[in-house]
Amino acid sequence: MTPEGEALLRQGAAELGLNVEAQLPAFAALLELLVEANTRVNLTALKTEPDIVLKHFVDSLSCLRGGHLDGADQVIDLGTGAGFPALPLAIMQPQTTFTPLDSVRKKIDFVRATAASLKLDNVKAQVGRAETLGRDDAHRESYDRVVCRAVAALPILAELGLPLLKPGGRLVAQKGPISEAELQAGRQAAAEVGGRVTVVDAFTLPVLGDARTLIVIEKTGPTPEKYPRREGVPNQQPLFWSAR
Numbered sequence: 001m002t003p004e005g006e007a008l009l010r011q012g013a014a015e016l017g018l019n020v021e022a023q024l025p026a027f028a029a030l031l032e033l034l035v036e037a038n039t040r041v042n043l044t045a046l047k048t049e050p051d052i053v054l055k056h057f058v059d060s061l062s063c064l065r066g067g068h069l070d071g072a073d074q075v076i077d078l079g080t081g082a083g084f085p086a087l088p089l090a091i092m093q094p095q096t097t098f099t100p101l102d103s104v105r106k107k108i109d110f111v112r113a114t115a116a117s118l119k120l121d122n123v124k125a126q127v128g129r130a131e132t133l134g135r136d137d138a139h140r141e142s143y144d145r146v147v148c149r150a151v152a153a154l155p156i157l158a159e160l161g162l163p164l165l166k167p168g169g170r171l172v173a174q175k176g177p178i179s180e181a182e183l184q185a186g187r188q189a190a191a192e193v194g195g196r197v198t199v200v201d202a203f204t205l206p207v208l209g210d211a212r213t214l215i216v217i218e219k220t221g222p223t224p225e226k227y228p229r230r231e232g233v234p235n236q237q238p239l240f241w242s243a244r
């Protein structure tokens, strides 16, 4: 990473109240691996150093706002893509086990290889669909937190995420600006699958100023057996949400 890239990462993290000094070498290695892999496989549209530092690294670190991941033992990143936010979070929070999940094998191959190269023993990447894991005893009700960034509308995230949470667990969704209609549908969907929206935290990204929202859904009761519905249905027929 260039000195300019390091400065951006330091500044972005500092605006989030984080000190990344000790983690700079890991972020530099992640940047290098991502740029190199992207020349062979199309993993991410972001290709320049400032874009990756701000829109992947700092953006992912914004999931730590509010301390919603503090003390979590098991965290699953639903729809991790090339490992975001899971890899930056795993670098910052080594005492937590992160399970980056994606249905696309080449993305998880990259996440696994990268975690091994960075010696992130707290990363256990998984290929699969959230609908399938949500019905699998090895994963259902197994996680303290679900995190996700830029994956789906809130009602879909509620249906995919809540079955994976232990009772009392929390889904932490990082999104762009959210409409009142999506939020309302998300509240209704959360109630349907055993949860409640407890936090809607609108903020702007460090340095760039882009609008973001962190939404927390707490699992307040059991998720009915019928959820999640079979693969693809949560996306095709989102609960309480037709405005797509």
Ligand SMILES: C[S@@+](CC[C@H](N)C(=O)[O-])C[C@H]1O[C@@H](n2cnc3c(N)ncnc32)[C@H](O)[C@@H]1O
Pocket (backbone or CB within 6 Å): 078, 079, 080, 081, 082, 083, 084, 085, 101, 102, 103, 104, 107, 128, 129, 130, 131, 148, 149, 150, 151, 160
């Ligand atoms: C727009 S990308 C975002 C990736 C990453 N979270 C990021 O912010 O860079 C959405 C990802 O979610 C994955 N995805 C969508 N629905 C999924 C599901 N039901 N189960 C597992 N992965 C899913 C897709 O394969 C894709 O890689």
